[in-house]
Amino acid sequence: MENFVVSARKYRPATFRSVVGQQHVTTTLQNAISSQHLAQAFLFCGPRGVGKTTCARILAKTINCEFVEEHVRKGRTVSELIAAQPDIVPDALLAAPNPDAAPFELEACGKCSSCRAFQENASFNVHELDAASNNSVEDIRSLVEQVRYAPQQGRFKVYIIDEVHMLSNAAFNAFLKTLEEPPSYAIFILATTERHKIIPTILSRCQIFDFNRIRVDDIRGHLRHVATQEHIKAEDDALHLLAQKADGGLRDALSMFDQMVTFSGHDLTYKDVVQNLHILDYEYYFRLVDALLSENLSATLLLLDEIMQNGFDLHNFVVGAAEHLRGLLVCKDPVTVQLLEVSDNIRNRYVQQAQAASLSFLLSALNLVSLCDREFKQAKNQRLHVELTLMKLAYLNGAVQFARDLSAGPAASAANGEAKKKSSVTPPAPTAPAPSNGQPAANGTAEAPAAYGSSAVSARPAPVPAAPKQPVVVDSQLAHAPADPEPIVPIESGVEELHDTPSIEDEAATEVPTTSKLRDTVPHVEIGKPSIAGHEPGQMPVTAAPLPPRPGMPPMGKPLGLTSKLPGLGSLSAMKAQLAEQAAAGKAPVDTEPTGPVTGLPTIDDALLQRVWSELTEERKATSMSEFSVLNRSISADAQHVVRLRVDNPVQEDQFNEFRAAFLGELRRRTGYSRLNVQVEVVEQQSSGRKLYTSSDKLEYLKEKFPMLVEMQQRLGLDADF
Template structure:
């Protein structure tokens, strides 16, 4: 049985003409041979399977060819070579009518003794070294020793070093001198897939050739040539899919081609390639876009389930959907259709579906799918994350149409309870007929108060200057306590209409009813004496055993006294009523100040505190310690020690070192809050003390120390040692 040879080796290029997709490299090398401008060192860089080692072997074969030696270097005419040495003339020139004037590409003849020896792997002028397994200084020294000997046959000795980036730095440094000034007959060809790992001193001594990824069309044509030579019937879509899957590497494409031929026999079909390579077919994405364009959410979700049942990765599905949408965008313009690297049949389907898909839909869908791709890794439920994106895509056309309807009907009255955005001119014209959205400014001498129903009672100055009734405070304004009411500034800022702010691209309708979202006004309650120690509410009228009492209207202020409902020590201005962000900032500042005051430690002795139930305190402390055991063993060991509280509700915690003190301070706030809540003692606090250990014990380091210690403890041992004449060592 004949040994099987893989296609990557069987159809490996033997001439510059047969190299696929690297014409910029092969043309330069042919011109260098023809003009006799060969460098002493070449560096071939590029991805895997693009022809670096192949071009190195072809170059080594060509420069030692006898036809190149006679015709190029000795300048002998082709006609003379045909008469004297016809066995070294290429067949293309041998059969030409006028060989001297026939243009041809400089190639090795493949017939001379040097070419035959190279083809049979018996050439002594070509040395290949794998730097991945010969990367030491000794290997490079051995190579340098071989360079010293001139070739016995031919003009050049060629050294091909593959995967040269695997050499160590010491090996690179040992190779520098020979690479820079080699003998005239030595040529080095270095090949690598990772150029950035080669030191700059090596790069500066070489001519660098960058090999490109092979185009899909070039790979497909080469696969068609191989299939024809092997008498295999292959569909064009199948070969195109293999070329796409190879990702620019011809060796990968040929390996997959052999695998597919083994699977399907002499008839290679597109479905066989999809099934065997486990590829998400274009058909899935065409069905997906058709379902989204018809707003068929059920078919979309069933398609996603089918993809998952086939065992495909969800992330690959999302990435493929983004690529499909990009292909549809490219096919919207006939000029850019050529950017789509697919077969002709698939390209026709892309063009047909692109005509049915609106451009706004494609742009918005591509944006949503890209967002889903970016957030996929962070999603806990990844399937739900993809399904939500598909739900948005299913109704994307309706959303776009709804936005267009809103823009077209901006002049129509609003029917959803919220006025639409208008232009600034329209807002100024309609200003007298609409109520002011903000509270009107109050004169400096005027005072007002908040009654129980949430209405701001207007002062006399306001009633004289305006004919409209006093405005109602909004829900956000009612949330403020009466302690925030004060005089307005003397020079109020002008009311800026909403339309002068950031303009939206389209109107944003509201789905809520304005009347239903209003919170009913609740009477404000005055603060009574705090009952912190007994744990009762601090709102008057809500003590245990009493009924709720509605706060009576506050009396008008007397001359020389601050306004009613305002505590002493507060400012006399009313900040923030013109800006919701300012009011939120004030509320957050007051909440932070109250929290800091609550968590502050007592600065001095407090009298009248109730006695602490030590049993309850110990039990709660033990519970908190056990809870910390699962979180952090170090925190558990820190808290797992005896404590005791004094009459000032101060707990003393003794630690061993300052590190433990810092560790406790990190969890102090959380621990104190939970301890106070569970025990019911709001004044509890913890004081940390560092206990200095004084070790007076005796250190027993050597055998003599241990023997002396035992003799002091047991005097009999000393007598026994003396009588028997024993030694410690």
């Protein structure tokens, strides 16, 4: 039985043209051979299976080819070589009608004695060394001894060192001199997958070529070529899946191709590849997204169970779901469809499903799946963690629509119904007992009209003596606060009712009028008086006008504690008019700060100012050390109530200006000086003239600044290490 040769060796490229996906490297090497600018050392870097060693062998074969020697170095034309030595001219040039004018890529002929010896692994000019097993200084010393001998046939001796990063540092250093100044006939080609492990002195002596990961389309094309040569019928989707699984390595793709051919014979299908390689099929994710878009949670959970029953890893499923959502996202725009590296049939399905999914759904779903991926390993119950994510995704469209309705306003959110019910149901205001003669009740509300139910009026208890009226001032946010809670009523089930249940019966109810408390929270820098004129302490508190009655509610009674003589604050224009009248009468509520020097100001109590300043500085220390460092310094105030704050640089001045308003207001309030102001001055530090150059100078300076350092040195017995 004939020995089987794997496809990675059988179809290994023998020319620069047949190298897959590394045109930037092959073109550079061909130009270097044609222009005779060949370096003495090359370093090929890149992932596994992308053609590093293959390109090194092709380069070694080409530079010793007799056709390259005669045509490039001796300058003989192709026509002359065809007439004199046709056995060393490549077949492509022999078939050309005008070989001298035809553009061609410089390749080895493959027919001369040097090329035949290389193809039969009998060439004495090419030496390959495995650095993984020959990584000592002795191995490099033996290599250097071989370099001394010139080649017996051909022009160059080529040394290919594979996995060069495995050499020890001593071996690298022993190789430096020979690598930098080798004989004219010696060329070194180093290949590695881990460039970062090579010392910089080696890197600086080599021309570095970075090999890229091979594109999926290039690998699929090469697999199609191999399948054609082997007379294997293969589906395009199956070859594309193999190319994706290879992750940029052609050798891995060819190895999986041989495995699939062994499994399925000469008819390779997509289903066989999915089954044999144990890959999560695209079909799972298309079904998943269809179930999520239709909000079918049951189908989503059953699909997850099916995936687990088939033996797939949950984390791989989450990662694949994120990749699928990313594919749908790039298919939303025809310009970015090319970013999706799948076959044409799968790409059409992506485009079709992307049209059915909204952009907001895809973005939100991708965010949720990415969060699930990050938190997967920390979850104790990983299946439940994934199921919770799928539950959120199943109702994601409804959540997005609900958020849009809320942001659009109450009119749009009314369609949801549920939010409208919860926001509109309010407990009815409790009704207090009222006398039957129509007099105001104890709470200040009038008796409800008979039109709203006479039975409710007749059922009321006897009148209760009214308490003395007090002006009621209530915050506007607490306008609808219920009255004192009723006593807890035990229920048969043993559960106590802690609050009233809204009733749907037609009951006459009254509401507590809406009042607001006017509080002066802004610090006033002029005279420290409240900012609303006519409402200084000692006057009657003012309440806001009652709100208009709600539709369908009984008219409210008379507001508590309000008199018709008080000015109303219903609108801004009324306030402006009131302020204008008081200003015209000579009673201006706000004093303006004069622009020039002011006379008659009270003398500042420096002790009070210093104490308040220290208190504010300490308060800033707990929240911001930068503000504390700006304020923690000596201050002084002049007769114009200007506090001078001296800082070290303009940066501290900018920091103080950031919190100047709040700080100044609090300083005025606590000191009682309404015209206090802070003026910041940048004081340039004068150089002391002492320069610290040596370590002993620095140590002496630190001892002067920190005396504890001297004691620590003595107690621990430390010596100054200069």
